[in-house]
Amino acid sequence: MVELGINAIEEKWRRYWEKEGIYSFNPKSKKKVYSIDTPPPTVSGEMHIGHACSYSQQDFIVRYKRMKGFEVFYPFGTDDNGLPTERLVEKRKGVKARDMSREKFIELCMEFLKEERPKYIQDWKNIGISCDWNILYSTIDSHSRRISQWSFLDLHKKKRVYRKDAPSMWCPECKTGVAQVEIKDKEVDSTFNDIVFKVEGKTLIIATTRPELLPACVAVFYHPSDKRYKKLKGKMAKVPLFDMEVPIMEDERADPEKGTGIVMCCTFGDQTDMEWQKAHNLSIKMAISEEGRMTELAGKYKGMSIKEARKNIINDLKEEGLLIKQEPIKHFVNVHERCGTPIEFIKSKQWFVKYLDLKKDMLKWGEELEWHPKFMKHRYDNWVKGLQWDWLISNQRYFGVPFPVWYCKKCDEPIIAEEKQLPVDPMKDKPFAKKCSKCGSSEFVPETDVLNTWFTSSMTPQLSTYLIKDKEVQKKIFPMDLRPQAHDIITFWLFNTMVKSRLHFGKNPWKHTAISGFVTLEGEKMSKSKGNVVRPREVIEKYGGDAVRYWASSSKLGEDINYQEKDVLSGKKFVVKMLNAANFVFMTSRFLKPDGNLEGAQESTKSDKILDNLKYEKKMPKILESDRLFLKELNKVITSTTEAFEDFNYSKAKLEADGFFWKTFADNYLEIVKYRIYNGTTEEKASAGYALYQGLLAILKMMAPFTPYITEEIYQQHFSKNEGKKSIHIEEWPIPLKIKENKTDDEVWDKLIEVMTLTRQKKSEAKKSVKVEIILSLPKKDLELLDKVLGDLKSVLNAREIRESKELEVEFV
């Protein structure tokens, strides 16, 4: 007696697949390559159910392609550089990056990853993702650093990167630069203050929520069509409290409806202020420091926090009679998602990728990509059309890929590393150049910024492809066939990868993109802050990886899927049913008897009497009519499932294959042949046996992309010795069997099922057992139609006799 639970079965095959290299990419293969740009998940401790879902969905497609005969290149990577890792390490280790040396912190991050990464990757293995785990990268390893830095070098050569003193988003609380993804909207209470400016001694009232920015005021704007202020054009306005005058200018971005219709521009209160600064070439005044305190510019308010300064300035304005009105309002501001502090714009030297000039091309590139589903392209187009800034790629952080750059200590000229010295750490390494090409100085200072994490992850096609050393093979892999990902990062990952690939290689990185939806719980997006998260580890533990995948296959590509535990339970039911059906087909002694906790498969000894084990016949024996009709139905479902897969419509494929298995195969066909299996002649058994064998094998193959574990279990148990493959997952995708056809086949099969259903109905209405013996009467035309299957019909309905009458009648014996 061997106790065999579902988790143990899955574990067993997972090990087997790795040991046998079932999913290994063979660079020497003659087959056509199908390559996937697998999303590298951010190492975050534990897999999210959304990951489980979207990686399963891409895996369905990949497994199908593999069975279709492609040499599949399916790498895996983890995205573990940058802020998310820093935060996780800070949280787990209870440290603050800024309280320790940079070196020490980086060391801590690396240690943490070494520990955590394998555990994290295991989650992906557990849901049966069929990656080649030997083609593995991390976005912080030296391989990735080299490629990321090469990307910078190449873009520099192509004059696509530049360094500029520019404002960027900054969190004064965390004292760090902040990326756009880390920003969220928050509604806050604020006050609209009507403040008095003076123009030639006359009062000009301007409304603002940020009076503390008065010292940074550089201009005053009104809308060109605003007649109230037209007369002020070209004049100067005196800023209250601060002894300075600023020009009054026209700009369409000023909204006549808002406040008093005239607005002060302070560098940098918000994005519009930055636009104005640029558009009108205004001077730059920084009233707030990186520490979040008022600068010298603020005079007597210097050193105060933003809040303190606001309070004090308002009091002073009041005292001097320069504050006319205060109105409490609620409005949305951008805040740092971590601490909820409103974002400031702080001017600093940053690196950018120049791409705003390419917007038209970007739209064309998107056009050349095949989107699944199509409508997801709108997100991309929308984003491109709305682009207003070049791509900021430098971050003032610690744990990331360093810029391969030094600066001349004397003249600040950048010195770029050379390709052969990559990967390079400018804080440890020296540039090859001995002297500054501009001023001849030989003293250099390293760049301490790191490349933004998207700068590296936008190189994933190269991060994986370059792990294969053979250049000829690389050409077969890239451009890649498929980029699967979720829709939330179209504007980041997909877009940036597209840009990089175009700038570096002049071509799209992939042919297709498959965009998956989100997992919701009771209709709402899952998120930690809402507390409505489901942990896949627990779900897998309880129901198995196959069951989770089965659930994930029920939603269409691109559509959100609602998580319901009972849907995962359905997956587990499928697994059990499958095993039991195989058990019947082969009449093996192995018997799965699930107990309450769904643990159990066990060997039992109930073998003896049950007919001969199914004998494998490669050649088709003489096929009886109902078996032939069943195989025709099988052919139909093979065709439709294949078509669905070709269209990336895995959910339809699963629906068809699963429905065929449960209804046609298990509930109907098995019942039809049961009597023959137990009591038939050799010929009758052989015919049924052949159809059962081929039917089950095709079902297993069609379901293999969805439930890889149980299909492998059954394949190994019963089929591999005949079929000769090491795994069902490198089997050939089924094709319709060659069998004779008659015009009336569909009609006969449908009639057969109809008569079965109606008879069962009569029995049910009479509250009799389905097995009760009857005398069945059928109209003449039905009898003629069913002529060749009457024997099976009799046995499946337990009819003593089938007679002719006007309509279907059931008489109980």
Next chain:
RNA sequence: GGCCCCAUAGGCUAGUGGUUAGACCGGCUCGUUUACACCGAGCAUGCGGCAGUUCGAUUCUGCCUGGGGCCACCA
């Protein structure tokens, strides 16, 4: 403010210019124990609203309503 997606039984969903609109979970009525009670058979319940196109609309178009999302703005 711009754009995108969705709307089918109590819940979650499939699907179609003419169909008895199909599953699953749940409900109800039964049955079964020689593959399977995580089973089998049967029953009941459904196309958000208004207009248009059409011989015919749940399906196509427009608007409305409701839900979800992306982007922008937020003096």
